[in-house]
Amino acid sequence: MENRKCRSRFLIMLLTFVLMDVSFKGFKAIAKADLQVAAMFVFGDSLTDNGNNNYLNSLAKANYNPYGVDFGGFASGRFSNGKTIIDYLGDLLGLALLPAYASPDATGRNIMQGVNYASASAGILEETGRNLGERISFRQQVENFASNLNRLKNAMEGEELSQYLRKSLAVVIMGSNDYINNYLLTSFYATSQIYTPTAYTNLLIQRYMQQISALYSLGLRKFFIAGIGPLGCIPNQLATNFAPPGTCASLANDLAVMFNTQLRSLIIQLNTNNTDAIFVYGNTYDAVSDILKNSNSYGFTVNDRGCCGIGRNQGQITCLPLSVPCINRDQHVFWDAFHPSQAANQILAEKAYSGPPSISYPINVKQMAEL
Template identity: 70%
Template structure:
């Protein structure tokens, strides 16, 4: 077994050398990562917005109908992608930062800073009330860091941060709530789609750099999925039946391409760290294109919701969702079911370079 691990790591390092990435290798034998720190939006929010004055909340049934805690603030019928990823990493679910119990020893295995309606830009989601933007989430991490400093020596903390996994999944709201609704925001009148993608990447880069400067070293950066295929966009009627809204997906391709290039740039600039691009767009498109293979029968509407494609109004309190939830890709107008989240988590954990570039999460843990 030891020999197999040595061969695996040697192969990984050879691949990294070919793409010009290098760093000090630290073998983790007792655990894959000591902690997981999550930054994001409603795709990964596990209850932060419960404590904010926001319209973007999921602390009521039918949300959580298949989750052991019931409605927890997760925008899903059950577990999110980071919940499943935590299961694969044998990590406990990190507490929501805003939860009063997210203090002391309770944050030693990680914290979830994700906030529904949040985006890369500070103004994203302002129409829905309070939320933790990416820049605020970074500040919240600094608050947690101050608590960690009181529980570890300087060397212990440095090693803890360097070995921990950072998951950032953001960008969807910057398009849904900003660029695609010009009546709420003038963004789409100011920027063409290429310039807007560049704007997002510029802001994204500064916040990632801030987290790196604070000591974090292993980053999984999830791209934006095919938003033109979600029930909310299908409900606009801007595409023929059975087709995704192509112009929306074309815009996202620009952002994702820039994000993948950013990963190469960051790996070159910071040889002490590893940055991975999670190709959410490809992974989710694969599920849509091969739905029956993955066990899904319904691909174009939410399990709960109102209006065309069950995507015009999201799950209302005490509404009755579909019974065959594992056969639905989408839970509501915007979010996947836990069945789809489980597949996405597996692709992030052990996926090929087409799903995770240049490494998957399991390979990251071995460095």
């Protein structure tokens, strides 16, 4: 009798494990089917950094409260009250949150859906951001990606890895610091004395092309490359330049427009010269400008100062440890002196994912993922 009970319990347990295994495999199949890209690899600065600078000797860190107040109260290193544009774009593509390259979690299967290589204060130029300490330049981010490829090669056959990279998405959001923490920071850099605005932009685009070409040579074939937003409208530049209410700092905006014009031309050139790849230009400038111009229709009531910051426009000094942020965070376009709020990041991600050609050219991220 006792033996029959034991056998019955054993059969029930066995059946349970079988059903659990079937269910788990089914879940994995569904999860895999929901993925629109094989992986996403991110290169950028503090707009996209999700914790890499936590491991550097840098003043550009966001691993303290109140950063992350809407990210489960966890200051992960994201320069936001909550999610970044990359987090939201990953959600739309069916991806899990990406590990930061420098994080101990960036190992094994955790890197299969992608890695975030972005570093706060980093720029296209090597010297950009040195006023804030250590950072991972664009060139070094590309080299870090190349070193990670060796780990992926150990897990995949050659052709499998090639197909994986072709179906992956590279997101590059870079260039803002080359102005804010270089060209416009005349007290620390002599760049503006050496280069005219046109010559400086030419230099940036030339270096940009070199690194994008390096990523292409490593096997990536789908690129979303975002332009610079209206720098003169962020709280820091409004405060620094004593911009009258309702206006932005014109020089910073003019430099951003000059850079974006050449970047868009570069992307057209890349598409012409590399017919086996697709390069998409993200028109960040117009996307952000539209939010600022039509704030109320997007649900924002404050578009000229940070939610967390000190001084004019809450932008002279950025969000400090244990600062008390505003309560109506979702009504602020800007979280701190330099960065969009979580609410603005969500809108920008949606525009990149499914926006019209005027915002995402020549196609959007959703269309690119379907190729």
